[in-house]
Amino acid sequence: MKSSRTLGYSLALAGWLAGSAGAAWAGPTLDAIRQRGTIKVGVGTSPGFFAPDSAGKWQGFFVDFGRALAVTVFNDPEKVSFTSSSPQQRLPALQSGEFDILLSGVTQTVTRAFKLGFHFGPVVFYDGQGLLVKKSLGVTKAADLDGATIGIQSGTTGELNIADFFRKSKKTFKPVVIEETKEFVNALESGRVDALTQDASDLGLRRIQLGKPDDYVLLPERLSKEPLAPAIRAGDDRWLEIVNWTVFATIQAEELGITQANVDEFLKSDDPGIKRFLGVDKSLGEALELDPKFAYNIIKAVGNYGEIFERNIGKKSKVGFERGYNQPWTQGGLLYSPPFR
Ligand SMILES: N[C@@H](CCC(=O)N[C@@H](CS)C(=O)NCC(=O)O)C(=O)O
Incomplete structure (x- = not known):
């Protein structure tokens, strides 16, 4: 038999669930x-x-x-x-x-x-901060950039990360902080800076847009976590x-291995989890006040x-x-x- 204390908790929980079930979501x-x-x-x-x-x-x-x-x-x-x-x-x-x-x-x-x-x-x-450098500099790691001029995009997490990196490694660099993306990329191509620092993904995407992508290398090192x-x-x-x-x-x-091409096949699945996920079983979506088939x-x-x-x-x-x-x-x-x- 349940103790009266446990029963009390169960009743309180049931009441809370009932009370919140129909709560209107404001936003x-x-x-x-x-x-x-x-x-x-x-x-x-x-x-x-x-x-x-x-x-x-x-x-x-x-x-x-x-x-x-x-x-x-x-x-x-x-x-x-x-x-x-x-x-x-x-x-x-x-x-x-x-x-x-x-x-x-x-x-x-x-x-x-x-x-x-x-x-x-x-x-x-999931990304990390990278460095894009001119290949001819022969640099292979961030620490080789001691004394280098580095382009940073203003308003990014990169500003603090690069300063932290050089402070931690007791080396120096000259920051050039740029707001406009075109100018940021041009700074590397024109030789105004030796390297650019930004999310590695962004630098990877930028590199292939350059006139001569093969003249530049994205160093393998990541200076930070950029989720x-x-x-x-x-x-x-x-x-x-x-x-x-x-x-x-x-x-x-x-x-679950469900793709654009096979999602209709999955509608026939007997798996109760998949039925809920795809809205074949409408109970979940209705409880969420969403179209049961949103997924x-x-x-x-x-x-x-x-x-x-x-x-x-x-x-x-x-x-x-x-x-x-x-x-x-x-x-x-x-x-x-x-x-x-
Ligand atoms: N993740 C960093 C950097 C953000 C960032 O600069 N993102 C890139 C795209 S991944 C960007 O906006 N680049 C400039 C642009 O696309 O014009 C932050 O949150 O501060």
Whole structure:
């Protein structure tokens, strides 16, 4: 028999669950998005991550997560607009309401959370700070850059990381802090700086856009951890959870082997977990107050995480990135979705 104490707890828990089950989710961002009919996304300008194609349609790894969000909210991957903004401008622009979300390679940091008032969705790309140098310098590691002139993009985590690195290694460098991306890249090509420092992914994407990519080398060393995650203004739980579970849906789909091409086959699965995930069993989606098929719709429209990665930046794309940490935990990577139940 249950002790009266345990019974008391059980009753309190049941009451809490009952009380919260029908709780109306309020959210100023989501309300505004619904009223407007589109999601406003702030992005950067690196082809592979985010850039308009020749027809003016935005394409890229981060762009696809914006489309996935539009599917969750509107069941329409086109109900989203993308606007580029420099690393210096974009966090203030998010704070002032110009954007609903940044999908621009923002690093999740404690200062940005506590001091600047941002929340982060799941990490979509595990990165680290790199250095892009002219091959003719013969440099093989960061410490060889003692006394070098290094270009840094203003408003990025790179500013503090590079200063920390040289302080720690008791070497010196001359910083050249640049806001505009074009000028930042030109500084290396024109010889104004010996090296550029930025997220390694960004430098990899920039290198292939240079006139002579083979004249430059991305050093293998990483100076920091740069977990790149969707950023939103603090204070809107419903919007945050939509961002979280949209990204998780792409990660969970890859773990389960569900792709854009085979998702309809999976609708016939007898596995109760898959039935819930794809909304064949509607109970989960109804409890979440989302379209029970939201995960199915995302996979159908955009694909799973691996497909998003491969299409935009993977080995067979022009970019040619390795998956590295960015593969499912079941394959030795860091991508891990909490359970869909
Ligand atoms: N992750 C760093 C750097 C962010 C960053 O600069 N991201 C790149 C894209 S991954 C960027 O915006 N580059 C400039 C551009 O795209 O114009 C931060 O959060 O401060």
